[in-house]
Amino acid sequence: MKIGILSYHFPPEPAFIPGSLAEELAARGHEVRVLTGFPDYPGGHVYPGWRQRWRHETHSERLTVRRVPRYARGDGSAGARRAAYLSFAGSAALIGRRYLAGIDALYVFHLPPTAFATAGLLRRLGRVPTVLHVQDVWAEEDEAAEDAERRRWAGRIGVTMARVYREAAALAVTAPSMRDLVVAAGAAPERVRLVLNWTDERIFRPVRPSPAAHGLIRRDGRGVVMHAGTIGRRQGLETAVRAAAALGDRMDLVLVGSGPEERRVRGLADQLRAENVRFVERRSALDMPDLYAAADYQLVMLRDRPELRGTVPGKLQAALSCAAPVIASAGGDTVELVERARAGLSCAPEDWAALADRFWLASTIPEAARLEMGRRGREAYQREMSLAAGVDRIERMLHEVSEAARTGARRMRTMPV
Numbered sequence: 001m002k003i004g005i006l007s008y009h010f011p012p013e014p015a016f017i018p019g020s021l022a023e024e025l026a027a028r029g030h031e032v033r034v035l036t037g038f039p040d041y042p043g044g045h046v047y048p049g050w051r052q053r054w055r056h057e058t059h060s061e062r063l064t065v066r067r068v069p070r071y072a073r074g075d076g077s078a079g080a081r082r083a084a085y086l087s088f089a090g091s092a093a094l095i096g097r098r099y100l101a102g103i104d105a106l107y108v109f110h111l112p113p114t115a116f117a118t119a120g121l122l123r124r125l126g127r128v129p130t131v132l133h134v135q136d137v138w139a140e141e142d143e144a145a146e147d148a149e150r151r152r153w154a155g156r157i158g159v160t161m162a163r164v165y166r167e168a169a170a171l172a173v174t175a176p177s178m179r180d181l182v183v184a185a186g187a188a189p190e191r192v193r194l195v196l197n198w199t200d201e202r203i204f205r206p207v208r209p210s211p212a213a214h215g216l217i218r219r220d221g222r223g224v225v226m227h228a229g230t231i232g233r234r235q236g237l238e239t240a241v242r243a244a245a246a247l248g249d250r251m252d253l254v255l256v257g258s259g260p261e262e263r264r265v266r267g268l269a270d271q272l273r274a275e276n277v278r279f280v281e282r283r284s285a286l287d288m289p290d291l292y293a294a295a296d297y298q299l300v301m302l303r304d305r306p307e308l309r310g311t312v313p314g315k316l317q318a319a320l321s322c323a324a325p326v327i328a329s330a331g332g333d334t335v336e337l338v339e340r341a342r343a344g345l346s347c348a349p350e351d352w353a354a355l356a357d358r359f360w361l362a363s364t365i366p367e368a369a370r371l372e373m374g375r376r377g378r379e380a381y382q383r384e385m386s387l388a389a390g391v392d393r394i395e396r397m398l399h400e401v402s403e404a405a406r407t408g409a410r411r412m413r414t415m416p417v
Contacts, residue, residue: 002031003398004100004128006121007109008088010036010065012047014285016200017133018109024391026062033103034063035096037070037088044073044080054095068095078150081113085157089116097124104402105169106130107394115160122167129169129401131394133195137161137181137307162186169401172394175333177310195393196385199317203285206323206378209294213287216280217294223251223363225327226295228288229315231259236303238268239329242352243359245274251363253299256280256291292324296370297344297362302330304349312337320381323374327362329355343377 005022009015018034026032038056039047046052052069059065068091071083100106106125108118110132122130165171165187172195173179179192209217218224225244231237237255244253253276255265262279269277283291292298298319302308309332316334319326326344328335335346345362347354383389 001104001398001402002102003033004103004106005032005034005109006092006096006106006114006117007034007036008111008113008117009041009109010034010039013039013041015041015109017135017197020198020200020387021107021109021391021394022063022065024387025395026060028391028395030062030395032063033100034065035092035099036065036067037091038067038072040072046072066095066099068092078153082153085113085116088113089120092117093120093124096121100125100128103128105398105405107398108132108168110134110161110164111136112157112161115157115164118164119160122164127405129405130167131170131172131397131401132164132168133172133174133394134165134178134182135174135197137178137185137310158185169404170397172397173310175310175312176336177332179310181307181310193393193397195390195397196312197314197317198385198387198390199314199321199381200285201321201387204289204318204321206374207289207293210290213290213294217254217291219252220249222249222276223297224254224295225251225297225299225359225362226254226256226291227299227301228256228291228318229313231255231257231262231265233261234303234305234308235259235261235301236350237261237265237301239350239352239355240299240301241265241269241272241274241277243355244277245269245272246352246356247276247359247363249276251276251359253277253359254280254295256283256288258282288318289322292319292322296325297327298324300326300328300330300334300338302334302349304331309333317381317385320377320385323371323378325370325373326377327355327358329358337380338377341377341380342373343380344373 003025005018007018011019022032022034038050038052056067057064070088070091073080073084106128162185165182165185171182171187171192174197176194183189240253300313300316312334326338328338328346329349331349338344338346345358347358
């Protein structure tokens with residue numbers, strides 16, 4: 001097949017889903033053309049050594065990547081993000097019709113930043129069938145919509161995403177409950193399939209902890225629960241800090257990473273005098289399996305919001321692929337996946353007393369039982385969430401929509417005038 005891929009982010013940015021999909025489809029013999037922007041995530045500035053220009057293509061066997069200019073979002077303000085989204089949409093629409101001419105199907109790694117570009121390309125490409133891999137069903141400004149302008153912008157993204165849902169030939173959703181959300185937003189139920197995200201398996205795999213990681217993460221022989229990633233509103237890490245503070249020196253909570261809520265979370269830890277809560281600055285993804293191995297459990301947290309019940313954070317796949325047992329404080333699909341795999345412990349979201357109970361129970365579980373949790377989690381990952389499993393499902397969907405489009409075209413040609 002000739003397959004187009006539209007993705008706002010693409011390697012060398014940390015975008016392993018579209019990056020690994022493109023490589024794997026090309027390795028399976030398909031001709032793949034990627035349309036993306038110049039790398040600027042997460043810092044908001046184009047990477048050193050890169051210069052935005054209109055003609056920038058890289059080629060390898062069966063894989064071509066075309067990059068188009070977009071506004072670099074700089075400080076990440078709401079206005080800068082809007083300019084980045086809309087400029088990418090304009091560039092993609094301008095270049096996409098010629099660059100993607102003749103493809104059999106289009107795959108879209110679908111986040112809010114891609115919404116306007118997707119809508120524009122669907123108009124420009126005409127009858128090319130599209131598979132959306134829906135990663136998020138709500139606009140990122142929704143939660144912070146403090147003024148009328150932000151609410152209007154969130155509404156525009158929501159309306160555009162709903163229109164794209166209706167026009168797509170098929171949709172892949174990354175969590176079971178997300179299906180209900182996209183159907184409610186306008187997608188036809190029979191077009192929606194479950195395709196769980198995978199992680200970067202070249203990085204996230206079981207390892208033995210190095211002395212350096214052990215020294216950084218552990219102290220005084222205490223059990224360690226580690227949270228790795230963004231410290232933001234969605235995670236609600238204040239709940240974890242309160243739970244850890246209630247247990248004193250029974251265990252340590254180690255937060256690796258940073259984010260917009262870091263100052264608030266640090267302030268709460270200071271206020272509660274939670275000396276067993278420690279902060280470690282953001283590390284490279286290459287370092288994370290070593291740190292995972294040094295901890296006893298990985299903490300996966302989501303706040304209690306309806307739209308998050310259909311979200312599975314990427315840190316869950318990373319932990320399971322590393323055979324790390326999990327403590328999940330979330331609702332919906334995240335907890336269900338952990339419980340079904342018997343890969344750790346779980347509790348309701350935003351309930352610090354329940355989470356404190358899980359922390360206490362975790363501290364009593366023998367090492368052999370923890371290792372067994374990790375083994376079961378890795379088996380579940382390989383069976384349900386791996387790169388091979390995910391690409392099999394996406395490839396099948398691309399074949400199906402392409403064949404349906406060809407069949408429909410033949411039927412139209414053979415109909416009497």
